[in-house]
Amino acid sequence: MARKPSAKNLSLLEIQELLESKIEQEKKKLPKLIERRDALQEELDDLNKLIDTLGGSQAAPKKRGRRPGAKKAAKKRGRRAGGRGGKGRVTLPDAIADILSKSGEAMSPNDITAIIAKSKHPSAKSSSLRLQVTTALSKRPEFKRVGRGQYQLAK
Structure with a gap:
């Protein structure tokens, strides 16, 4: 073949x-x-x-969707979609603000990350903690960059 x-x-x-x-x-x-x-x-x-x-009518297209009297679908179980931050927990930007206010001077993201990692903050064990801290410092208006790699609370 x-x-x-x-x-x-x-x-x-x-x-x-x-x-x-x-x-x-x-x-x-x-x-x-x-x-x-x-x-x-x-x-x-x-x-x-x-x-x-025979007195019948030609087939009409079937209607789609739920009948008016039918019950709505039950809510799904599992993890619910929550809002930002935990209930009653300190958010990461709040923790950073607390650290900067206690120190009273400018700090680097690495120093802040080290302090948070030692604390019992929920994101302390995150593998991307340093990135989260750096992002919060650069994007939040309550933090001010005062030098290369140095941040403090905005006044």
């Missing part, structure tokens, strides 16, 4: 010839498909006439 030639080994002209031959093959199927469609349409028309004579 001969293998079909790979498209990598064919020239553009050969690919065009293959495409044209495939199109011709499909066009040869067209009259048979049209004939089949017409036969099915005739059969469908006959069925519709029979339904009309």
Whole structure:
């Protein structure tokens, strides 16, 4: 059995010839498909006439969605989508502000990260704690950059 030639080994002209031959093959199927469609349409028309004579109505498309009286779906169990920060917990920016206010001087993100890592803050064990601290320092208006890598509370 001969293998079909790979498209990598064919020239553009050969690919065009293959495409044209495939199109011709499909066009040869067209009259048979049209004939089949017409036969099915005739059969469908006959069925519709029979339904009309029996007093029925033609099939209406089904309505989608929930019936007006149906009950709503039950709420899913599991973790609920909460708001920002924990309930009654200190947020990371608040913890940073507390650290900076206690120190009274400018601190680097690394120093702040070290202090938070030693504390019992919920994000203390996070692998991205340093990135979170740096992001909070640079984006929050309550922190002011006073030098290269040095932040303090804005006054």
